[in-house]
Amino acid sequence: MRRLQILENIRIAIDALMTQKLRAILTASVIAIGIMAMMGMLTSVRSLEQAVTDNFSSLGANTFTIQSRGMNIQIGRRGSRPKTHPPITWDQANDFVNRFQYNGATSSLSYRVTGAMEVKHGSKATDPNVLVWAIDENYLQTSGYSINEGRGFTRQDISDSRPIVLLGKDVYEKLFGTDEAIDTSISMRGQRYRVVGILNPKGSSSIFSGDNAVLIPITRARASLTSPSSGYSINVMTGNGANLDATVSEATAVMRAIRKQHPREESSFNITRSDALSSMLLENKNQLYIAAIAVSLITLLVAAINLLNIMLVSVRQRTREIGTRKAIGAKQRHIVLQFLTEAALVSQLGGVMGIIFGIIIGNSVGSQLGTTFTVPWDWVIFAVSITFVTGVLSGLYPAVKAARLDPIESLRYE
Numbered sequence: 001m002r003r004l005q006i007l008e009n010i011r012i013a014i015d016a017l018m019t020q021k022l023r024a025i026l027t028a029s030v031i032a033i034g035i036m037a038m039m040g041m042l043t044s045v046r047s048l049e050q051a052v053t054d055n056f057s058s059l060g061a062n063t064f065t066i067q068s069r070g071m072n073i074q075i076g077r078r079g080s081r082p083k084t085h086p087p088i089t090w091d092q093a094n095d096f097v098n099r100f101q102y103n104g105a106t107s108s109l110s111y112r113v114t115g116a117m118e119v120k121h122g123s124k125a126t127d128p129n130v131l132v133w134a135i136d137e138n139y140l141q142t143s144g145y146s147i148n149e150g151r152g153f154t155r156q157d158i159s160d161s162r163p164i165v166l167l168g169k170d171v172y173e174k175l176f177g178t179d180e181a182i183d184t185s186i187s188m189r190g191q192r193y194r195v196v197g198i199l200n201p202k203g204s205s206s207i208f209s210g211d212n213a214v215l216i217p218i219t220r221a222r223a224s225l226t227s228p229s230s231g232y233s234i235n236v237m238t239g240n241g242a243n244l245d246a247t248v249s250e251a252t253a254v255m256r257a258i259r260k261q262h263p264r265e266e267s268s269f270n271i272t273r274s275d276a277l278s279s280m281l282l283e284n285k286n287q288l289y290i291a292a293i294a295v296s297l298i299t300l301l302v303a304a305i306n307l308l309n310i311m312l313v314s315v316r317q318r319t320r321e322i323g324t325r326k327a328i329g330a331k332q333r334h335i336v337l338q339f340l341t342e343a344a345l346v347s348q349l350g351g352v353m354g355i356i357f358g359i360i361i362g363n364s365v366g367s368q369l370g371t372t373f374t375v376p377w378d379w380v381i382f383a384v385s386i387t388f389v390t391g392v393l394s395g396l397y398p399a400v401k402a403a404r405l406d407p408i409e410s411l412r413y414e
Contacts, residue, residue, distance in 0.1 A: 014345070020314065027306045028350035031390065034299025035354025035383050036361065041292035042379045043362020062244050063142060064273045066096070066234040066255060085268040087231025090222070095258050096234055097136075102250040104239025108138035111228035113221050119214060120187045121175040130171055131213040132188070134221030142235035145215075150182045150197035153217055161219040165193040168213040169201045188214070191224055248273065300386065303350065304394040311343055311398035332403035339402050343395025344388055351387030355380055 069084045097107045113132040118125055133139075137153045140146065148169075157164060165186060172181055181195045193216065202210035216225075238247040248271055259268050325335065359380075363373050 020310070023310050023313075024346055024349075027303060027310055028346050028353065030303040030306055031300060031347055031350025031387060032353035032357070034296045034303060035351050035387060036358040037299065037354075038292045038296030039355050039358025039376075039379065039383060040361035040365075041288065041295070042376055043359050043374065044365040045288045045292070046374055046376045046379075047362060047366025062238040063144075064236055064244070064248055064251070064271055066236065066251065066269055066271055068231040068269055085270070087228070088234070088269060090227075090232060092258050093232040093234055096251075096255055099258070100236070100251060100254050102247055102254075103243055105247050105251075106138055106142055106237045106239075108136050108142045108235045109218055109232055110135045110139050110143075110235065111218070111221075111232050113216075113225050113228075117188055117214065119171055119175065121184065124175050126171055126174045129212065132221075132225070133213055133215050134218040134225075135215050136218050139215070139235065142237040145202060145210075146200045148198045148200040150195070152197055153215075158217050158219050161223055162217060163191065163193045163220055163224075164196045164217065166197045166199055166215040167195055168199050168215075169211040171212060171214055172198050186214075189225070244273070296383075296386070300390050303347075304390050307343060307346060307391065307394035308398065310346075311339060311395050312401070314342070315339070315398050315402045335403040336399040339399035340392055340395045343399070344391035347387045347391025347394070348384070351383055354387075355383050358383075 066088070068087045093109050097109060100107050111134050113134050115131045116128050117130045117132045118128040119130050120126075135143075135153065136158050137155050140152050147166075150166075152166065153164070167175075167181065167186075175181070175186065176184075181198060184195050185192050186195060187193070199211070199213075199215070236247065236251055238244050252267060252271060255269055256267060261268060359375055362376075366372075366374060
């Protein structure tokens, strides 16, 4: 019986709204704009979080880097300038790799040669923006790269300073398309290198472009290109993620000993954990969430006032209808439920429209970051709930006012 009454209330509410389409559509549109703004911002933030997490997860949650300076990442007003220490020399870096054998950890040496290299193959050439990275035989394992075709570098390759190269996905496609690249030659700054491997896609986005890269043996880079002005980087991957803190502590002690630092002296190097990078980038996401909710609440307040006005006008226009229903036995609660149903229906209509368009806008931003389509279901539930509450609160006063109308006076109303 109660289910039939609810369905009847919905039917009557739809009929009533159809008689005042323009006002109902305008009110629903205002609600939709507020929810769309909120869902668009929240979905965009969720996409950004996914992009950052995916990019840094490729490094693994059990890796860290030792450098002479930290990363300079500024988000809003948060962040700090990294301290710059004396460069980590070639001898110090090699000494660390040879001495550090803690609990199955793997270490590798690398440095950034340049980010503005032009790579050529025959008549084809890349743009002069290719990243050249000098690495040793363990770098692929500690950095999240993997081989798609061919092979990586061996210890013998590094010892012999062989002129060989690994190509990132973007560089390979630019120079070779779908042709065979293994054992062919490329040139950089007039020097020829033999291609021995093609890397799997690492993930390029507006944050990173790890596929537009070329990797060469670190000893070859030192001899034929350039040595690093800011020192060498040491990547360390732990054997077990649970031992990351202990491994970092041990690596700190070993590096301090190599740098001959006094126990009371501050470390003359920086250790950056891979999980700390993503946390740094995402630390302000809660502020974005609050801003999105604030925007939607302000818009919903305007919509609630409009909805309240529409419902009051509806009560005045349907005075005779209310009187007729009360005369044939409708109780006050029936009238209240009827008008609350109408208000909730308008608000939910606007909410659904806002959710759909907001998710579309948010995922459009996400597609620019290279993320997959995402629906923040927790925020969808929140949006549905807040629009329902908005409709009920806006319709409560008009509904009570309608329920208290005197049936005799209402029947006389013209």
